[in-house]
Amino acid sequence: MPDTHHHKVVVIGSGPAGLTAALYTARANLCPIVFEGLQPGGQLTITTEVENYPGFPKGIMGPELMDLFREQAHKFGAQSVYQEVTSVDLSSRPFKIVSEGTTYLGDTVIVSTGASAKLIGIPSEAEYMGYGVSACATCDGFFFKNQHVMVIGGGDTAMEEATYLTKFASKVTVVHRRNELRASKVMQERAFENPKIEFVWDSAVEEVLGRNEGGKKTFTGVRLKNLKTGASTDFNCDGLFLAIGHHPNTKLFKGVLDMDAVGYLVTKPRSTETNVAGVFAAGDVADPTYRQAVSAAGSGCMAAIDAERFLVHHG
Numbered sequence: 524m525p526d527t528h529h530h531k532v533v534v535i536g537s538g539p540a541g542l543t544a545a546l547y548t549a550r551a552n553l554c555p556i557v558f559e560g561l562q563p564g565g566q567l568t569i570t571t572e573v574e575n576y577p578g579f580p581k582g583i584m585g586p587e588l589m590d591l592f593r594e595q596a597h598k599f600g601a602q603s604v605y606q607e608v609t610s611v612d613l614s615s616r617p618f619k620i621v622s623e624g625t626t627y628l629g630d631t632v633i634v635s636t637g638a639s640a641k642l643i644g645i646p647s648e649a650e651y652m653g654y655g656v657s658a659c660a661t662c663d664g665f666f667f668k669n670q671h672v673m674v675i676g677g678g679d680t681a682m683e684e685a686t687y688l689t690k691f692a693s694k695v696t697v698v699h700r701r702n703e704l705r706a707s708k709v710m711q712e713r714a715f716e717n718p719k720i721e722f723v724w725d726s727a728v729e730e731v732l733g734r735n736e737g738g739k740k741t742f743t744g745v746r747l748k749n750l751k752t753g754a755s756t757d758f759n760c761d762g763l764f765l766a767i768g769h770h771p772n773t774k775l776f777k778g779v780l781d782m783d784a785v786g787y788l789v790t791k792p793r794s795t796e797t798n799v800a801g802v803f804a805a806g807d808v809a810d811p812t813y814r815q816a817v818s819a820a821g822s823g824c825m826a827a828i829d830a831e832r833f834l835v836h837h838g
Contacts, residue, residue: 527833530556531627532830533620535608535775538565539816540806541635542592542601543823544830548633549599551831556602556629558622563605564589565637567816576816588816598818599612613779614801616837631801633831634776634788635823638769638807638814647731648765655742656731658765660684667762669693673745675728676766677701682710684766689719696760698723700750725751725756732757769806780804787811795826801837803829 532548534541537559548555562568574582593603604622612619617628640658642648648656657663660674664687672692674685677699685695697714701802702724704711714720730746744759771787773780779799781789788804790796795803805826806819 528535528625529617529628529630530554531834532556532633532827533618533627534558534633534635535611535620536560536565536588536635536637536772536806536808537563537593538567538635538637538806539592540634540637540808540823540826541565542589542596543820544633544635544805544827545596546592546599547602547824547827547829549596549601552600553831553834554600554602555633556604556627557596558608558620559603559605560607560636563603564593571791573816592820607704608775611775611779613776613802616801617641618801625689631803631827631833633795633823633830634773634780634802634808635805635806635819635826636772636775636808638771638787640765641768641770642765643728643767644659645728645730647733649726650735651731651733651740651742651763654740655761656763656765656778660687660764661764663762663764664688664691667692670761671696671759672762672764673698673760674764674766675699676768677704677706678766678768679706679710680768681766682706682714684764685714685720686710686717686766689717692719692762695720696723696758697721698726698728698747701725701728723747728763729755731763732797769807769814771811773808779835785811795822795829801831801833802828803833 531553532555534557544557545557563654585721606622608622610621620627668691671694673696688695726747728745733742738781773786788809803826805822
């Protein structure tokens with residue numbers, strides 16, 4: 524009897540990169556299995572309208588776009604497993620992938636685990652996450668109509684979040700730990716010209732403030748620390764949005780796959796190959812620069828072709 528847990532291609536991650544890799548390998552009759560993890564569809568499932576994906580001139584909702592990706596991959600024989608991978612053994616082929624106590628074997632592995640939003644790292648931030656604190660403006664901005672919200676960060680992500688929030692909020696205060704932004708010139712200009720956006724410089728969030736009365740949590744604002752003077756000031760607002768960047772989801776592969784200083788997987792030039800033969804990386808997990816759905820999908824296609832060619836040469 525054939526081993527139902529042995530696959531030619533195992534895809535870990537299910538955003539645009541993972542599902543595109545699944546589509547291409549499925550069309551090549553490689554019958555891939557996709558571990559979709561705790562967030563099937565990746566970051567686009569927490570995005571509202573996607574207006575810049577080619578082929579959708581009227582825009583499309585992020586979750587709907589990912590459903591279409593998945594449907595197309597399944598049409599050609601890809602199989603989705605809605606579980607998280609807990610450990611991997613890439614020391615020899617077939618590679619071993621463990622999920623919920625079951626070991627799966629893969630002749631090749633495509634890593635497309637993406638990246639997650641960075642948090643400040645203070646206890647009060649976690650306490651009020653979902654109660655006024657958010658890391659996704661497109662997910663939660665709607666709930667702050669005609670309110671005053673704060674955005675933490677100074678890069679493109681922060682400016683995008685701040686500009687987006689002005690669609691709902693009456694006022695957006697951007698807090699940055701330096702006295703100038705890191706965002707691209709066009710994003711800076713857009714933010715500076717928006718009358719709803721103001722800036723607080725050289726400051727960082729020291730504490731998230733709120734009330735917890737009988738288990739009912741109410742966010743009330745933040746305590747800001749001026750990094751030049753050391754002075755702390757309580758700042759009242761209705762919502763706090765964190766936009767300080769992302770970190771790659773590569774913990775599973777630490778010490779096994781080559782990474783840069785931040786943790787993004789390193790691939791060989793003009794390839795999706797990692798330092799382990801037969802293991803490929805696609806999407807945001809290996810892309811600290813572009814982080815777009817279309818570039819992730821493109822790299823998923825590349826990884827699929829690389830995996831197919833590897834199997835032809837190595838069996």
